[in-house]
Amino acid sequence: xxxxxxNDFYNQNRFNKKLRERIDSFEPELSxxxxxxxxxxxxxxxxxxKRAVWxxxxxxxxxxxxxxxxxxxxNENQKLAxxxxxxxxxxxxxxxxxxxxxxxREQFPDEIIAENGGASNTAxxxxxxxxxxxxxxxxxxxxxxxxxNPHPSQQALISEELGEENAxxxxxxxxxxxxxxxxxxxxxxxxxxxxxTIASAPVSAFTVRPTHPHAKFVQARKGKNIVPGRVxxxxxxxxxxxxxxxxxxxxxxARFNHEHPFMYNSKGxxxxxxxxxxxxxxxxxSSSVSGANLWxxxxxxxxxxxxxxxxxxxxxxxxxxxxxxxxxxxxxVQLGYIYSLNSNWALTGQAGITYSIINAYSGFEPNQGxxxxxxxxxxxxxxxxxxxxxxxxxxxxxxxxxxxxxxDLQAQYRRGLQNFNGQSLPNxxxxxxxxxxxxxxxxxxxx
Amino acid sequence: xxxxxxxxLVQGCVDQNRFYQKKLYERFARKMLGVCMSYSRDTYxxxxxxxxxxxxxxENIKRYQPTGSLEGWIRRIVVxxxxxxxxxxxxxxxxxxxxxDAEYMIGDLDLDSFAVRDIIKAVQELPEGSRMVFTLYxxxxxxxKEIGETLDISVGTSKSQFSRARMLLQExxxxxxxxxxxxxx
Numbered sequence: 001x002x003x004x005x006x007n008d009f010y011n012q013n014r015f016n017k018k019l020r021e022r023i024d025s026f027e028p029e030l031s032x033x034x035x036x037x038x039x040x041x042x043x044x045x046x047x048x049x050k051r052a053v054w055x056x057x058x059x060x061x062x063x064x065x066x067x068x069x070x071x072x073x074x075n076e077n078q079k080l081a082x083x084x085x086x087x088x089x090x091x092x093x094x095x096x097x098x099x100x101x102x103x104x105r106e107q108f109p110d111e112i113i114a115e116n117g118g119a120s121n122t123a124x125x126x127x128x129x130x131x132x133x134x135x136x137x138x139x140x141x142x143x144x145x146x147x148x149n150p151h152p153s154q155q156a157l158i159s160e161e162l163g164e165e166n167a168x169x170x171x172x173x174x175x176x177x178x179x180x181x182x183x184x185x186x187x188x189x190x191x192x193x194x195x196x197t198i199a200s201a202p203v204s205a206f207t208v209r210p211t212h213p214h215a216k217f218v219q220a221r222k223g224k225n226i227v228p229g230r231v232x233x234x235x236x237x238x239x240x241x242x243x244x245x246x247x248x249x250x251x252x253x254a255r256f257n258h259e260h261p262f263m264y265n266s267k268g269x270x271x272x273x274x275x276x277x278x279x280x281x282x283x284x285x286s287s288s289v290s291g292a293n294l295w296x297x298x299x300x301x302x303x304x305x306x307x308x309x310x311x312x313x314x315x316x317x318x319x320x321x322x323x324x325x326x327x328x329x330x331x332x333v334q335l336g337y338i339y340s341l342n343s344n345w346a347l348t349g350q351a352g353i354t355y356s357i358i359n360a361y362s363g364f365e366p367n368q369g370x371x372x373x374x375x376x377x378x379x380x381x382x383x384x385x386x387x388x389x390x391x392x393x394x395x396x397x398x399x400x401x402x403x404x405x406x407x408d409l410q411a412q413y414r415r416g417l418q419n420f421n422g423q424s425l426p427n428x429x430x431x432x433x434x435x436x437x438x439x440x441x442x443x444x445x446x447x
Numbered sequence: 448x449x450x451x452x453x454x455x456l457v458q459g460c461v462d463q464n465r466f467y468q469k470k471l472y473e474r475f476a477r478k479m480l481g482v483c484m485s486y487s488r489d490t491y492x493x494x495x496x497x498x499x500x501x502x503x504x505x506e507n508i509k510r511y512q513p514t515g516s517l518e519g520w521i522r523r524i525v526v527x528x529x530x531x532x533x534x535x536x537x538x539x540x541x542x543x544x545x546x547x548d549a550e551y552m553i554g555d556l557d558l559d560s561f562a563v564r565d566i567i568k569a570v571q572e573l574p575e576g577s578r579m580v581f582t583l584y585x586x587x588x589x590x591x592k593e594i595g596e597t598l599d600i601s602v603g604t605s606k607s608q609f610s611r612a613r614m615l616l617q618e619x620x621x622x623x624x625x626x627x628x629x630x631x632x
Contacts, residue, residue: 016585018558026563027477038501
């Protein structure tokens with residue numbers, strides 16, 4: 001390295017060192033609002049993380065519920081499969097292997113049996129014997145276990161044969177109608193009638209006792225659960241209740257210490273179409289006049305100005321109660337999904353966009369002091385109806401009542417897709433809405 | 448509560464105690480604003496960087512190891528935030544430099560004869576790319592290799608930008624010095 005280079009290197013280092021010392025000693029004055037801005041960001045982040053934790057709990061709860069539901073469903077299915085298997089074995093034993101008492105009756109005419117597809121097809125309806133077998137499951141011998149109730153005239157014979165306590169009771173035909181349909185093929189009523197008239201010991205109502213505990217459950221699953229069923233339209237009512245907050249963004253946000261959310265409640269109609277695989281498309285019309293009572297905590301000092309308002313800011317520092325009544329008409333368009341856990345319970349969720357038409361007016365409580373355009377107690381005139389887009393998502397559980405009704409309860413989050421710029425609050429351009437709450441709905445599913 | 452130790456400050460901030468957060472801010476904010484100013488075009492930008500830095504500091508303070516200097520840890524976050532700030536905005540432009548011209552201008556300059564505010568102002572007036580390289584090298588003590596990795600440029604570019612920055616800085620300071628001396632003639 002030449003002397004010139006060494007000299008230059010030395011100069012550079014000296015220069016750098018001196019520069020570092022000088023800049024390190026430099027401590028310029030801080031702007032008054034800087035800490036407030038940092039604190040505002042911290043509050044926002046803390047709230048966001050609290051909300052995230054809350055959402056994790058909600059999602060965890062939903063996952064747990066769905067897990068329990070799936071476990072319950074799997075368990076029920078397994079029980080059902082076992083019960084059906086047992087029942088088949090029981091029927092086999094009862095009908096074919098373990099007759100204890102045979103009450104002989106007259107042979108049905110061949111032509112009647114032939115008309116009904118042969119004896120094997122309709123047995124024991126067209127059986128020429130009334131078989132009384134032990135009920136393997138209950139351990140009792142019951143007259144009805146093989147699928148037919150004896151005629152009252154036969155009941156005396158059965159009672160005599162088995163003893164009063166073992167004869168069992170005749171089943172109510174109406175009570176077992178559903179189970180009959182689910183479990184056994186029936187001979188046509190007119191054929192039964194002819195059988196009844198022909199047979200010397202006429203068969204009474206053709207009934208089968210639901211001999212396994214889930215017979216009605218099978219029937220319920222087949223008949224009630226609307227989720228896997230075909231495409232069905234539905235109509236219903238809906239209500240939302242939760243916490244609504246106006247999010248203030250940009251430099252305008254720096255003027256607030258806190259904003260308190262307000263309770264938002266809307267009620268309306270919903271209608272949609274459920275598709276075969278559980279997907280549904282939904283729209284509706286709901287309104288809210290619960291409006292907004294906003295509490296702001298304005299800072300003492302802030303340098304920003306409100307866009308659109310000439311001169312310094314018009315509001316004074318301190319806690320401020322702003323009555324900001326809003327009339328909303330919401331028209332949502334949503335895509336949803338129902339996941340059926342069993343015949344009654346389902347998980348459901350939906351997401352989409354909402355088109356809102358808003359009319360608002362603002363006023364202030366008289367005990368607050370204001371300067372500029374916002375005078376204490378002054379009510380602003382109504383703003384014209386304006387349009388506003390937001391997005392929303394919700395998830396929760398649904399309960400099916402009967403064959404047509406479904407009630408669902410969901411947690412919902414909605415956030416504005418645009419600012420209120422030029423909307424209902426023309427002086428507050430950097431605001432949008434955020435809603436977190438619950439949604440309760442009831443639907444009538446047309447069949 | 449007047450003399451709060453660094454450990455107490457850090458623990459308070461880990462607990463998200465607003466009082467300790469403000470104390471930490473009050474202890475370091477002014478010095479760090481000076482650091483931010485050497486990376487930025489003006490005070491407004493410097494405050495934005497500082498605001499972002501303090502949010503990062505409070506979010507990550509649980510990672511601070513008490514074995515090192517708290518000020519050094521904070522300064523590193525501030526410097527990283529400053530470089531990220533410009534890198535994210537893709538605003539760093541590195542103009543061509545004639546190294547021979549730059550080397551020619553290197554000379555001795557007595558920084559003691561200038562007010563710190565004037566030095567900072569002269570640094571702020573440097574072109575963006577040169578300013579970043581100059582500050583990282585001369586003030587933070589980064590090597591040209593480290594600067595290259597931080598700003599995603601070659602070592603050669605870092606060196607040439609630094610030389611250009613020094614040349615421009617000296618020019619600006621000398622011009623200011625001449626202006627000041629003329630005023631008193």
